[in-house]
Amino acid sequence: MAIKTRFTEAFGIEHPIAQGGMQWVGYAEMVAPVANAGGLGFLTALTQPTPEDLAKEIARTKEMTDKPFGVNLTILPAIKPPPYAEYRQAIIEGGIKIVETAGYKPQEHIDHFKQHGIKIIHKCTAVRHALSAERMGADAISIDGFECAGHPGEDDIPGLILIPAAANVVKVPMLASGGFGDGRGLAAALALGADGINMGTRFCVTKEAPIHENFKKQMVENTERDTKLIFRTLHNTARVMKNKVSEEVVAIESKGGAKFEDVVHLVAGSRGRAAMEKGDADDGIWSAGMIQGLINDIPTVKDLIDRIVSDAEDIIKNRMTSMIS
Numbered sequence: 195m196a197i198k199t200r201f202t203e204a205f206g207i208e209h210p211i212a213q214g215g216m217q218w219v220g221y222a223e224m225v226a227p228v229a230n231a232g233g234l235g236f237l238t239a240l241t242q243p244t245p246e247d248l249a250k251e252i253a254r255t256k257e258m259t260d261k262p263f264g265v266n267l268t269i270l271p272a273i274k275p276p277p278y279a280e281y282r283q284a285i286i287e288g289g290i291k292i293v294e295t296a297g298y299k300p301q302e303h304i305d306h307f308k309q310h311g312i313k314i315i316h317k318c319t320a321v322r323h324a325l326s327a328e329r330m331g332a333d334a335i336s337i338d339g340f341e342c343a344g345h346p347g348e349d350d351i352p353g354l355i356l357i358p359a360a361a362n363v364v365k366v367p368m369l370a371s372g373g374f375g376d377g378r379g380l381a382a383a384l385a386l387g388a389d390g391i392n393m394g395t396r397f398c399v400t401k402e403a404p405i406h407e408n409f410k411k412q413m414v415e416n417t418e419r420d421t422k423l424i425f426r427t428l429h430n431t432a433r434v435m436k437n438k439v440s441e442e443v444v445a446i447e448s449k450g451g452a453k454f455e456d457v458v459h460l461v462a463g464s465r466g467r468a469a470m471e472k473g474d475a476d477d478g479i480w481s482a483g484m485i486q487g488l489i490n491d492i493p494t495v496k497d498l499i500d501r502i503v504s505d506a507e508d509i510i511k512n513r514m515t516s517m518i519s
Contacts, residue, residue, distance in 0.1 A: 196208055196209065196232075196503070197209065197210055197380075197384070197503060197506060197507065197510075199367070199384070199389040199390055200367040200389045201334060201367040201368075201369060201389035201390040202389075202390070204313070204333065204334065204367050205234060205262065205292060205313065205334070206262050207232060207233060207234045207261075207262055208232030208233075209231075209232040209233050209390075209499055209502075209503050210369075210380070210384075210389060210390025210391065211228075211232075211233040211234070211380070211390060211391055211392075211393065211499055211502060211503070212233060212234040212235070212236070212294075212315075212336070212369055212390065212391070212392040212393070213225065213228045213233060213234070213235040213236060213392075213393060213394070213397045214236055214266060214294060214317065214336065214371065214392045214393070214394050215236045215237070215238040215239070215265075215266020215267075215268060215294055215296070216238055216266075216394050216397075216398070216481070217238055217240070217241055217463075217481075218238075218241055218405070218466075218467055218470060219238070219241075219394075219397075219398060219403060219404060219405060220235075220236055220237050220238030220241055220266060221237070221238075221241065221251065221404050222237070222251055222254045222255040222258055223402055223403075223404045224397065224402060224403055224404055224495075225237050225255050225259075225263050226255050226258035226259040226263070227400075227402045227494070227495035227496065228263070228397065228495055228499070229259040229261035229262060229263045230258075230259050230261055230496070231495050231496040231498075231499040231500070232261075232499060233495075233499050234262060234263065234264065234292070235263045235264070236263065236264045236265060236266040236292075236294050237251055237252065237255060237263070237264070237265045237266065238265075238266050238268075239265050239266060239267045239268075239281050239284075239285065240267070240268060240276055240281070245277060245280040245281045245283065245284040246284070248265070248281060248284045248285070248288075249284040249287065249288055252265070252284070252285070252288035252289075252290060253288065256289075262291065262292060263290075263292070264290060264291075264292030264293055264294055264315075265285050265288075265290050265292075265293055265294070266293070266294040266295075266296065267281060267282070267285070267293060267294070267295055267296075267303060268295075268296045268297045269295065269296070269297035269298045269299065269300055269303065270297045270298055271298055278303065279306075282303060282306050282307065285307070285312070286306075286307070286310045286312070290312065291311065291312055291313060292312065292313050292315065293307050293312050293313070293314055293315070294314075294315045294316075294317060294336065295314055295315070295316045295317070295327075295332075296316070296317035296318075300314075300316060300327065300330065300332075301330050304316070304327075304330050304331050304332060305330075305331070308331055313333040313334070314331065314332045314333050314334070315332065315333065315334040315335070315336055315369070316330075316332040316334075316335055316336070317335075317336040317338060317371065317392075318335065318336070318337060318338065319337070319338045319342075319345070319346055319347030319349065319356075320347055320349055320351070320356075321337075321356070321359050321360045321363065321364075324337055324360050324363075324364050324368075325363060325364065328364060328365065328366055332366065333366060333367075334366050334367040334368065334369065334389075335360065335364055335366060335367075335368045335369070336368070336369040336371045336392045337353075337356055337357060337360045337364075337368060337369070337370060337371060337388075338356075338371045338372045339351065339352050339353025339354075339356045339357065339370070339371065339372035339373055340352045340353070340356075340372065341353055341372040341373030341483055341484040341485070342371055342372025342373065342394070342433060342483050343372075343394050343395050343421075343433050343434070343481040343482050343483035344394070344432060344433060344481045344483075345430070345431065345432050345433075346372065346431060346433055347431070348429060348431055352373075353370060353371075353372050353373050353383075353386075354386070357370045357383065357386040357387060357388055358386045358387050360387075361386065361387025361388065362387070367389040367390075368387070368388050368389055369388060369389065369390045369391060369392040370383035370386065370388035370390070370391050370392070371391070371392035371393075371394075372483060373483060373484055373485050374391040374392070374393050374396070374485065375393060375395070375396035375485040375488050375489060375502075376396075376488060376501075376502055376505060377501065377502045377503070377504065377505020377506035377507075377508070377509060378505065378506075378509065379391060379485075379488075379502075380502055380503070380505075380506040381505075381506040381509040381510055381514075384506070384510075393485075394481070394483065395413065395481075395482050395483040395485050395486060395489070396485055396489060396498070397495070397498075398410065398413065398482075399413050399414060399489050399491075399492055400492060400493060400494060400495045400498055401492060401493065401494045401495070402494065402495050405470055406470055406471065406472070406473035407473065408473035408474070408475055409470060409473070409475050409480065410492050411492075412435070412475040413435070413482060413486050413489055414489055414490060414491065414492065416435070416436070416482070416486040416487070416489075417486065417487045418484045418485075418486065418487025418488070419436075419487070420435065420436040420482075420486055420487075421433050421434065421435060421436055421482055421483065421484055421486070422434055422435075422436045422440040422441060422443070422444055423444075424440055424443045424444060424447070424457075424461070424479070425443075425447075426447060427447045427450075427452055428447075428452070428453075428454060432479075432481065433481065433482070433483060433484075434479050434480055434481050434482060435475070435479075435480045435481070435482035435486075437475060437476045437477075437480070438476045438477075439460050439461075439465075439476065439477065439478055439479055440479060442460055443457050443460050443461060443479075446460075460479070461479045465477070465478045465479075466478035466479045466480060
């Protein structure tokens with residue numbers, strides 16, 4: 195049981211399924227099971243408080259799997275930027291061979307990693323950004339449709355259009371991201387021109403995901419309508435789970451003239467993390483995508499990946515083939 199694509203061949207994995215970097219989720223407990231099941235998992239570098247902590251987490255993950263895995267490094271504008279060079283060095287010295295970059299002007303990071311033989315997957319939300327990353331030397335692209343959790347960009351282009359639009363012009367292997375969580379999605383992504391899928395929200399709703407069970411149960415109960423777009427008026431749109439806090443943020447923005455200072459007490463990362471730790475799904479901001487509407491259970495990572503691949507194979511071999519006369 196395997197679907198071979200340019201992505202699986204280039205990155206030495208069994209299945210064309212990636213678990214991208216997720217703040218407060220991309221720990222060894224999440225990444226190792228994905229790798230062991232034949233997918234490609236990513237530790238989240240900036241979830242670790244220091245580069246030294248990241249080095250320890252890389253070593254810990256290696257104790258849990260001998261399969262390929264990577265590290266996500268997200269670059270965002272900040273008043274006090276993290277010590278990116280030190281995080282990069284921890285990744286390099288840790289023997290990591292695959293890095294997922296995301297965010298703002300990755301050229302410096304791509305150049306440094308490639309000097310050490312590390313392959314880069316750059317995550318982006320627009321075709322023009324994908325082409326820019328390709329020119330910078332990215333070995334693969336993860337293209338995020340409007341359905342995704344986290345930051346979908348400001349163009350509001352859904353995956354059904356964005357994926358084939360990118361496939362028309364991007365030459366390197368490409369992952370489809372945003373709104374994927376089952377075999378139908380994988381088969382559709384391949385049909386649209388992608389070489390695999392990247393999942394975040396769906397991997398959060400697995401037994402191994404290091405988040406409170408209440409959050410997992412809430413995402414199972416939620417429908418595709420249970421997300422909110424915050425920071426729209428600040429031109430930094432983020433898709434998060436619909437709850438009391440996100441609805442309050444949207445209400446403040448809807449009054450007009452809102453500044454980040456007006457909502458910072460609601461969206462602070464420390465508040466969201468505390469809510470996750472105590473299991474209160476209504477007391478913080480939590481990134482979640484529209485795919486919640488297709489999540490009906492909490493399987494193991496292996497069962498989820500096996501099911502997605504098996505269902506996609508069945509669709510490709512049987513359902514689609516039977517339509518051709």
